[in-house]
Amino acid sequence: MSVTNWNAAPSPPFDDTGFGGWRHRFSVWRRVFSTALSERLVYRGDFALGTLMRFLPIVTQIFLWWAVFDAISDQPVAPDASGEESGGVAAEAEIGEFSFPDIVAYYLLTMIARAFSSMPGLASGIALQIREGEIKRYLIQPIDLIGFLLLNRIAHKIAYYVIAFLPFALVFYLCRDYFEGGFPPTHQFIAFLGSLVMGFLIGFFLEAAIGMIGFWFLEVSSLLFLYMLFSFFLSGHMFPLTLLPGPVETVVQFLPLKYLAYFPAAVFLGKVPDEELPTEMLIQAAWLTFFIIVCRIAYARGVARYSGFGG
């Protein structure tokens, strides 16, 4: 038996458009949200400890770059560098427009960006639900799978930020000297917040779309691993994307993965020029729209293909 027709008209039995429908919908959303929130807060101790530990790899990165920048400033100045500027004051070595403190600040900021955009278990969870047939639930009950997952994810993230705030604040306070530019101007900070929120949504819809591949191939874990590899490298989580050689950087800057880590950090550090900022934000919003549509289409197509058997 195919359960496709259950979903053919996703209209619940109550008036969906009127005020009552929306109130009902909100109360469902609120319930889903608060359940997920309290579920998450159960493991707060483990959480806080885990968050602190997640900064440990940055420690090794700091020492690596410290050593690298030492070696660079020790090297003879390249002949084309203009003598007057680099000769006088102990000019801070820069690579790809990043000085050593910038790089450390960058790694710390990508931690924030990843705290928004990373979606552990989302794609694999969707694929698992498809494989095990649990997805039937969403086809029968008047609740939308993507909306349900999104609410869950928001609740998880909020619970995470509440608990992770102290560890993050501690680390950022200890490392405050690396932020040489100080706190960014208001418009940059607003753009930073906006890019974080959009980064979260891009991460969500991108990974959800990958999970939907489970409608076509039952096993997506290896595919997912591949995606994680690429996103680690190309999102700028591993190093600032401006360090890439010219042509490669141009290509990578066109990809949406940079919004998961590189872009918010670059905005905060003022590496995106003010005049380009609005355009960049618009491109990010366009990518977000694109992934929402892809995710919706994949879900609709997938459900049309899906057959559920048994109970």
Place this chain on the structure above:
Amino acid sequence: MPAAWLVTAVLGADLMSVWHRAEVSTDEPKGNQWRRYLRVFRTFAANSLVRDMTFRANFVIESLSSLGWTAMNVGFYLIIFQYTNSIGEDTGWDQERFFLFLATTWFINSIVQAFFMPNAQEFSELIRTGGLDFALLKPIDTQFLISFRRVSWSSLANFFAGIVIATIALWRLATREVDPHVPTVLSAALYVLFCGCGVAIMYSLMISLSATSIWLGRNQTLYNFWFYITNFSRYPMEIYNRGWGVPLYGFFTFVVPVLVVVNVPARLLAKPIDPRTSEEWMLIGWALLATAMSVWASRQVFRRALVSYRSASS
């Protein structure tokens, strides 16, 4: 998948125990004992290979994705060396030498991941589910059984990646114009020995951490901890020896000796053996001592943990 694996493991192990019961005798000479363990390990390895080959596409994809990870790391360091000549001032870790260092990391990590990682993960699971009962009943050393049950053959793909990196790095190091270097036979032999020591230290650390799950029930965080700690071993140790890194340097050299794991063998291969300070020789000696102490300590931790094991109620 895990369920299927458990079935084969239990069935396989049960068959094995029947076989042991037939041949075990208490007054076996030492040599036979060794041979018996070797034979059991060979059976484990063969079983794992059969299992891996059952899901061949999965095997290929796993190998490819670990090679992808290698490629990304190589790319990252190539990018770094676009901007600098060496990692750190006057440390001598120039591009060729550092890539030898990287290859060493890859050798040691791939061996640990192939032989010990799946077992350590399985161990925590056995404790949580009570499956450890079966392991305790087997007429063979429990730590041996727990540590060598599975071999993840696909992880050895990185070993081959390491060979490729090392070959290229050695070739370039030997043929370059400035300060070329060809390792001697002695340094190659010492390299192999100390890579073995490195594996032993990593193994001890891993088995101790997973044994603690007997006390803690479940320790996902500890696993992450393992990754984060071993992260320190991936770079030349000189880079930590400054500023606020000195306590870290001391801690990870002398208390949890992960810094000697890669550093000692890599240095033996990448730098001339002859002009060495006495400090460097002391570090090499310390690596030997640390290996012995780590293995011994992990054995103690493992035994202690087993004493506290209360089985899971079924």
